[in-house]
Amino acid sequence: MATGFSFTLHATDGRARTGVIATPRGEIRTPAFMPVGTAGTVKAMLPESVRATGADILLGNTYHLMLRPGAERVARLGGLHRFMNWERPILTDSGGFQVMSLSGLRKLTEEGVTFSSHIDGSKHHLTPERSMEIQKLLGSDIVMAFDECPALPAADEAVAASMRLSMRWARRSRESFGDRPGHALFGIVQGGVSRDLREESAAALTAIGFDGYAVGGLAVGEGQAAMFGVLDYAPDLLPEDRPRYLMGVGKPDDIVGAVKRGIDMMDCVLPSRSGRTGQAWTRRGQVNLRNARHADDPRPLDEECQCPACRGYSRAYLHHVVRAGEMIAGMLLTWHNLHYFQEIMAGMREAIAAGQFEDWERGFHVLRAEGDI
Numbered sequence: 375m376a377t378g379f380s381f382t383l384h385a386t387d388g389r390a391r392t393g394v395i396a397t398p399r400g401e402i403r404t405p406a407f408m409p410v411g412t413a414g415t416v417k418a419m420l421p422e423s424v425r426a427t428g429a430d431i432l433l434g435n436t437y438h439l440m441l442r443p444g445a446e447r448v449a450r451l452g453g454l455h456r457f458m459n460w461e462r463p464i465l466t467d468s469g470g471f472q473v474m475s476l477s478g479l480r481k482l483t484e485e486g487v488t489f490s491s492h493i494d495g496s497k498h499h500l501t502p503e504r505s506m507e508i509q510k511l512l513g514s515d516i517v518m519a520f521d522e523c524p525a526l527p528a529a530d531e532a533v534a535a536s537m538r539l540s541m542r543w544a545r546r547s548r549e550s551f552g553d554r555p556g557h558a559l560f561g562i563v564q565g566g567v568s569r570d571l572r573e574e575s576a577a578a579l580t581a582i583g584f585d586g587y588a589v590g591g592l593a594v595g596e597g598q599a600a601m602f603g604v605l606d607y608a609p610d611l612l613p614e615d616r617p618r619y620l621m622g623v624g625k626p627d628d629i630v631g632a633v634k635r636g637i638d639m640m641d642c643v644l645p646s647r648s649g650r651t652g653q654a655w656t657r658r659g660q661v662n663l664r665n666a667r668h669a670d671d672p673r674p675l676d677e678e679c680q681c682p683a684c685r686g687y688s689r690a691y692l693h694h695v696v697r698a699g700e701m702i703a704g705m706l707l708t709w710h711n712l713h714y715f716q717e718i719m720a721g722m723r724e725a726i727a728a729g730q731f732e733d734w735e736r737g738f739h740v741l742r743a744e745g746d747i
């Protein structure tokens with residue numbers, strides 16, 4: 375890995391692994407879940423609250439920050455860590471995926487993508503070189519290569535062509551990233567659900583050489599079975615001494631299944647986005663606080679949870695503030711969900727270190743099956 379970065383594996387249990395990524399801004403305990411801070415904020419959370427949930431690293435987006443407030447402006451103001459008051463590691467996505475899923479009037483060429491902003495319609499251009507420059511201006515610690523993620527369903531030859539473009543962009547990303555001590559560059563494997571294409575992509579990326587490797591092109595509507603089908607072989611195509619990052623995942627059982635198959639890092643908007651809609655994720659399954667059945671329930675959301683929402687409030691109160699559209703509803707449920715997701719990660723790290731992942735996973739699923747939430 376790049377100087378200033380190191381990944382140490384502490385234990386493995388089956389294909390599951392636990393370890394630490396040491397960075398100049400702090401350590402990342404793996405398996406790790408990254409809260410999503412798209413536009414320089416994890417929505418409804420203060421940075422100190424994000425840290426209190428147990429997060430070691432958060433994710434930012436090149437696409438959103440280049441449009442607003444602008445990468446050069448963030449750099450002038452001291453970089454993204456200073457700007458958003460989060461001094462621990464930040465990973466930034468490279469923007470290609472968000473262009474295809476959010477912007478309008480897109481044009482894709484060998485050079486890169488041109489698109490119009492979903493905010494004000496202004497025209498913008500992203501290339502591997504510009505994406506590396508933006509992520510450098512932001513000051514992110516883990517930079518993602520600039521890639522193209524094909525929308526599914528797509529014909530095999532379209533997936534192949536898209537993957538090969540991403541591999542050419544990966545090399546351009548590596549070359550323009552250069553040698554930046556204390557900063558890491560991760561490649562992104564593409565290839566849809568085709569084993570041949572994913573083997574070709576993984577070989578191309580390892581030949582270029584990256585500090586870590588993401589499994590991209592998933593969590594785009596393929597469903598859990600197809601995703602696990604890819605994860606049954608894809609992580610093992612990657613160097614075992616480098617972190618493996620599954621992008622955009624996921625629900626609690628997706629996360630557990632991915633760690634079981636050798637994934638070290640994940641990110642997902644689910645805990646924060648669903649928290650803002652009144653959805654709570656608990657060890658016994660999902661609880662929709664909008665549901666009238668909670669109106670008179672004096673119990674906490676989760677008796678065993680130590681988060682502020684569960685220690686200070688009743689379901690009746692959470693139901694009330696959700697129905698009333700009060701800001702505290704999104705704050706409390708986001709905090710709880712992020713806390714719970716970090717509890718899952720901490721539980722898996724301990725279980726893997728103790729060689730008891732299988733027991734831990736059984737307990738995880740049994741509780742959820744019991745219901746009574």
Ligand SMILES: O=c1[nH]cnc2cc3nc(NCc4cccs4)[nH]c3cc12
Pocket residue numbers: 467468471472475521522523562589590591592593594621622623643
């Ligand atoms: O291949 C990828 N390359 C770069 N960024 C990504 C982000 C991704 N996020 C999801 N799923 C979560 C979603 C977020 C918004 C729409 S889907 N899948 C993803 C795949 C990629």
Ligand SMILES: [Zn+2]
Pocket residue numbers: 675676679680681682683684685710713
């Ligand atoms: Zn809680």
